[in-house]
Amino acid sequence: MGSIAIIGAGNVGQAIAGHMSFKGHDVRIFDRWGRDLEPIKANDGIDMTGDVAGHGTPSVLTTDLGQAVSGAEVVIVAAPAFAHAYLSQELASVLAPDQLVLFQPGVLGSGVELARMFALADRRPCLIAETPTSLYTCRLRRPGHVYIGAIKHAVPLAAVPSADTPRALDILRTYFGDRYVPGEDTLTVGLNNCNPIYHVPPAVLNFKTVEDADRHPLHSLVTPRIAEVIDALDRERLxxxxxxxxxxxxxxxxxxxxxxxxxxxxxERIVQGYGRQGFPEPDSVKHRYFTEDIPFGLVTWSSLAAQIGLSLPLTDSFVALGTALCGQDFVAGGRTARTLGLLGSDVDGIRAAFVDGAV
Known part of the structure; x- marks a missing residue:
């Protein structure tokens, strides 16, 4: 059996922690504020229903990052994207070179950001990998009780540098079998994350339903014209x-x-794909469709595009609209070429950071 630390105690964090401890691995959970740990303590672990049914009991629940990761073979970051910068800075000061950090899921640049933090700390980096989406489709029914709708059969994974991908997959096989599959590199993996494409247009273009907290299923808000906007936004990403x-x-x-x-x-394709899930639309401006998909999706795409002289007008429009609607400067608080250390980089410089780990 292995040892695994989970950073974050939300939907994905509790699903992984419950499943891995149920399978007999030593599991530690870190939560920065500790609020999400209390119900797990009260429940003496995590109840799981759905694709996995059972009860898992992590060995450690802590607000001490060093205690959580010390000696762990694998460290999985299952925290929101807006926490990645802080966590990367902290992790770069406590991790050893023989440990594996997996952003699960990551967003474009998560691995590069951690590699840069190691460089700034003048420390030898650990093994770093990321995925574009979570292996687990899950939702908390209530604290300490997670519904696992599905464990995906194949999720691409890439390391920074990409030459380390086989080593990362070999380590993770002990925990997840062969469900992680080789991705080309973290630039490819990151740019294949379609979450902002589907999440942002319906949320922004139906903003009254957000303010009214109607919680309609997101797919029900996609009209034929909004679907065309989704397609146009996707073409800018491509x-x-x-x-x-x-x-x-x-x-x-x-x-x-x-x-x-x-x-x-x-x-019709959106309804076929998402209708069976019926996940609700955002019910506040603090929902992750705004606070993650804009500053750590659209903003990052726009910033990297600007470095190489490429214009993304629709992407920029949604960033501007989201900033005005949510009253939050998503560019200032987002992941950009500057925060990744890539300001002024050309195509070769950007590729070197993501593919070769040159920071």
Whole structure:
């Protein structure tokens, strides 16, 4: 059995921690504030229903990051994207070179950001990897009780540098079998994250329903014209990927791969893919569709595009609209070429950071 530390006690963190401890691994959970740990303590662990049914009991619940990761073979960051910068700075000061950190899921640049923090701390980096989406489709039914709708059969993973990907996959096989599969590199993995494509347009263009907290299923808010906007936004992402030498799948190809949706209009395909889940739309401006998908999705795409002289007008429009609607400067607080140490970089410089780990 192995030893694994989970950073974050939300949906994904509790699903992984519950499942891994249920399987007999030594599991520690870190939560910065400790609020999400109290119900787990009261429940003497985590109850799971759905694709995994059982009860898992982590060995350590702590607000001390050093205690959580000390001696752990694998450290999984399952925290929101807006916490990655802080966590990367802290992790770079306590991790050893023989440990593996997995951003699960990451957003474009998570691995590069951690590698840069190691460099700034003048420390030898650990093994760093990331995925574009979570292996677990899950929701907390209530604290300490998580519903695991599915464990995906194949999620791409890439390391920084990409030459380390086979080593990361070999370590993770002990815990997750062969469900993680090789990704090309973290630039490819990051740019294949379609979350902002589907989440942001319906949320922004139906903003009254956000203010009214109607909680309609997001797919029900996608009209034929909004679906065209989703497609146009996706084409800007694909243009950025092409300019950076990355082969990225379209959002519609993603629906095919993830949910075997191949036919129908754009709206019909979205309903087929997401209708079975019925996840609700945002009910406040603090929802992750705004606080993650804009500053750590759209802003990052726009910032990298600006370094190579590529214009993303629709992407920039949604950033501006989101900033005005939410009353939060998503550019100032987001992940940009500056925060990644890539300000002024050309295509080769950006690729070197993501593919080769040159920071």
């Amino acid at each position: 243009a950025l990927a092409d300019a950076l030498g990355v082969k990225a799948a379209s959002f519609w190809d993603f629906l095919n791969t993830a949910y075997e949706v191949t036919e129908g209009s754009f709206v």
